[in-house]
Amino acid sequence: MSEIGVDQWVEQSGDRQEQYSGRTAPIRRLFDSLRPGWRLVIFLLLAAAYPLVVSQSGVRIGITVLLLAMLALGLNIVVGWAGLLDLGYVAFYGFGAYFYAIVTSNQLPAHWPTWIAIPVIVATTALLGALLSLPSRRLVGDYLAIMTLFFAQIFGEVVRNFERLPGVSEDLDLTGGPNGITGVEPWKLFGYEFGTFNRNFYLLLVLLGLLIVALHNINDSRTGRAWRALREDTLAAEHMTTPVNRLKMLAFAVGAAIAGLAGTIFASVQVGVFPNNFVLLFLITIYAAVILGGLGSIPGVVLGAIVIAYTPEMLRDPSTAGVLFYVGLVALTVAMLKKWRLVATALAGLVILGYAVRWAALAIWGDSILGTANDTLISRVLDGWLLVLGQSQEVVTSYAFVLAIVGALGVIAAQNWWRVVWLIPTLYLAILVWENKLALQPSVTRQLLFGGILMVMMAVRPQGLLGIRQVEIT
């Protein structure tokens, strides 16, 4: 049909991508048909409605989500676009926050007005970012990562120990040492004070919207292309008239400026800053948001931040955690078995197994072993089927937990009907452990579930939720 060299596979690749398969296809097609601008408008409208329907603590969580989204967008410039592994990023956030805290609290005699403080802080943080980009002239990949990690550590140490400037007045306490700084003033613009959670939420939302528009424009500009080109192949980019060192510096500086800005709002919302706010764990959280959402994708990174920041908060509530747990179990069952006949068999087997175990246990040990079910809807539904234990709970659940893990390994190793055979007792054990132990300890369970959710998401979409599958550079 076609001449030599014009391969049909490539020719049709557009059509193939059009035809989404599966049940989510209509939603994905609808999403694709929306222009990016409309997607942003919908997102902003939904987000703007959020504080109206939640409590103050909910708004506080929303602020955390938006801050993380902003930070993730900044990090995405350096890591997702320019391809520079920057582990010092959290220090820029801390720098912005501390700078703002110092100039607007009683650490210094003078209090700076917001309209002076913000530009100065953002510019200084950008400068610091440019400075940190210097090692990236010679170092890439892991080596650059280690270098920048040092920077983050140095920042932490300075903040913890650098309470007084040597040789300057003894009364001058700059960072507050391990105690941090309290009594930070909120943002004040045009006589308007951002003192409440609601106001800060909308301030952040507006800034985030502007940032998304700007970044979207930049991504499609000469600078954005040059950043991505140097990520793909620095040497080739240099040969194609790209000043790579200047662009690396620019990426670091812009990323840092965004982090610095986020830092000032954080300090203002928290009314204080503490060294523990800017530790490596938080850096990993930002990275998790970027990677989970999809490296390089703006909507992806925002979605990643929402998932990463919101999920643990959602899991604080035991009944929500329970719902997520059971939804996860069902989803995993479907994913593992794929065919409806197998799924139905597994569920039927599970029901029978549950009654059988309960009957047998009661026949042997009597009613005295029973405890009371948890006070959630699902638990009450399961009561009468599941063995909710009383005193012997600790021992039984510990063994059941280990067995459930062994069962899970068996499920992974087995195929077809054998998989069903493995799955039935594994599901039962998992539910037994959940209802008897995990649901009672939300603080531990939260982390377990959160980790599990992240692992499943990454396993299903290695390129990130909205990421574009990228090929390795060979």
Next chain:
Amino acid sequence: MTPILELRGLSKTFGGLQVLQDLDISVGTGEIVSVIGPNGAGKTTLFNIISGIYQPDSGEILLDGASILGSSPETIANLGIARTFQTLRVFLNMTVRENVMAATYGATRTRLWQSALRTPSARREEKEVRAIAEEKLGFFGDRLMGYRWDQPAYSLSYANRRRLEIARATATNPRLLMLDEPAAGMNPAETHEITELIGRLREEAGYSILVIEHDMHVVEGISDRVVALDHGEKIAEGSFDDVATDDKVVEAYLGYGAAQSK
């Protein structure tokens, strides 16, 4: 007339290995010069020195009579020397069009804040750059046509990636185009096509061309002049027929015996 590129007494050692030795090569305006030689003769090193990756130990590199010695690859590219790579180095995770547009960075002026705000001048320049990219890709006719422009570069076939590299190099608006084995890995039909294409790059686009090539059909088809290298030394120079029958060249490729029994 001054040649567009002139190399005088170029030498380079890597440790104890003499890679280039007192090399003189010139490329005239509108000329196509081929560099041939067995593997390890120093051809790619020669390209790497001209394009600024390495600095020579001694010698002089003149572009239009002015020295470009010590300039960075970026500066040299801006001055008008563009190159392709033997091992393909396209930006795989960018679209075909973006690959070519990325090569216009040095010729454009929009600042970051202008891009962020999409100011009228930023839009205008973006439009121009798009047009340039489409023109450069259009040079390859059907091979890199319309529907491929928005595909990621990794979805292209090997031969098309080579074409894309050439298109990208031409987008830097060069005077001298350096092609490192443009026909490597191509089938006979595609090789023939590349031969014609290199001719057209000179005739229609007006580039002077320095090309490394192993395929002698291509070399024969395109070269005004051929330079043969072996162990970093120029062993022959002249028309294709002269160089191909030169004793030293035959010896370098096939060994001493073959040269004697010719």
